[in-house]
Amino acid sequence: MNQRVNRIVAPVLAIAALAASASAVAQQAPKPEQLIKWRQSAYQVIAWNTGRVKANVDGTFHKDEVVKAANTIAAIANSGLGSLFAPGTETGKGWKETTVKPELFTDPKAGEVAGRFNKEANELARVAALGDVATIKTQLGKLQGTCKACHDDYRKKD
Numbered sequence: 001m002n003q004r005v006n007r008i009v010a011p012v013l014a015i016a017a018l019a020a021s022a023s024a025v026a027q028q029a030p031k032p033e034q035l036i037k038w039r040q041s042a043y044q045v046i047a048w049n050t051g052r053v054k055a056n057v058d059g060t061f062h063k064d065e066v067v068k069a070a071n072t073i074a075a076i077a078n079s080g081l082g083s084l085f086a087p088g089t090e091t092g093k094g095w096k097e098t099t100v101k102p103e104l105f106t107d108p109k110a111g112e113v114a115g116r117f118n119k120e121a122n123e124l125a126r127v128a129a130l131g132d133v134a135t136i137k138t139q140l141g142k143l144q145g146t147c148k149a150c151h152d153d154y155r156k157k158d
Ligand code: HEC
Pocket: 036, 039, 040, 041, 043, 044, 046, 047, 050, 097, 098, 099, 100, 101, 104, 110, 113, 114, 117, 143, 144, 146, 147, 148, 150, 151, 154, 155
């Protein structure tokens, strides 16, 4: 490459490198709107599946349905939902305006509540595999207690 060409090419390469690193940064830090959408979607899928378990223990029981639903809840609980509550997502819009309360980001007890949810979700998956309706029903109640505990303190009413 002669010097004249180099003078033209070098800045182009520099800009390309800058653009590449900017997109790498963008990948590491999704926009607040995206994070809020993901967590709203995650909770909707959780609600779908707790509803499925409830329908099975209250109505006709299909163990395979309950296992699928319980495993889905546990997988989402274990996925690291906390990372969807990054700084900058205290307010804002995902699919709709977030209903999170700012306390979730500051109250040290919030982590404990989330931890109880994980524990009860994993326990539900464990007892679902055993297939005893009464045990599953009791465990679903415990899990739903953790939904309510978190919503009471950290979620605004719709
Ligand atoms: C650790 C706290 C926590 C736990 C545990 C929890 N939630 Fe939530 N949930 C939230 C927060 C915070 C929001 C608001 C999300 C937002 O709008 O940004 C929410 C939102 C929701 C929504 C509305 C989603 C939407 O479309 O906006 C549903 C449905 C829901 N939760 C169901 C459940 C169910 C069912 C459980 C238990 C099986 C549960 N949640 C457990 C904190 C929690």
